[in-house]
Amino acid sequence: MTDGLFEIAVKAAKNAYCPYSGFHVGAALLTADGEIYTGCNVENASYSMTVCAERTAIFKAVSERKKNFSAIAVAGSADGDFSRNCTPCGACLQVMSEFCGGDFTIILADGKHKLSEFFPVSFNKENLK
Numbered sequence: 001m002t003d004g005l006f007e008i009a010v011k012a013a014k015n016a017y018c019p020y021s022g023f024h025v026g027a028a029l030l031t032a033d034g035e036i037y038t039g040c041n042v043e044n045a046s047y048s049m050t051v052c053a054e055r056t057a058i059f060k061a062v063s064e065r066k067k068n069f070s071a072i073a074v075a076g077s078a079d080g081d082f083s084r085n086c087t088p089c090g091a092c093l094q095v096m097s098e099f100c101g102g103d104f105t106i107i108l109a110d111g112k113h114k115l116s117e118f119f120p121v122s123f124n125k126e127n128l129k
């Protein structure tokens with residue numbers, strides 16, 4: 001099911017709006033029912049308003065009532081070479097943890113990882129009690 005997901009993320013990176021960093025990021029999110037939502041980073045002149053590719057993809061899916069995910073592929077590059085890992089930032093890992101367990105698959109240039117590898121502990125609904 002995840003075959004080709006990284007290549008879809010590379011394609012999504014072409015849509016990145018990144019005039020400030022010049023760093024193109026694409027994400028391809030696979031839902032449990034086999035759909036794919038893509039995302040790219042969307043920067044802003046007010047830099048901190050930037051949204052990463054992963055969160056773009058996740059918010060697109062959730063806004064379409066999809067909340068069960070199997071995997072996400074992430075591809076990033078400043079020069080068109082997507083062979084180096086683009087590890088999701090902490091904010092994106094926190095957003096993933098809202099919807100996905102530790103076994104959630106994160107596909108980077110070097111292959112498959114698990115959410116728990118990058119983000120062993122999250123702030124979650126239990127913390128709000």
Ligand code: THU
Nearest residue numbers: 021023025041052053087088089
């Ligand atoms: N970025 C992402 O889209 N995803 C990541 O996982 C890391 C960083 C974006 C944010 C910003 O537009 C650019 O990459 C440089 O930080």
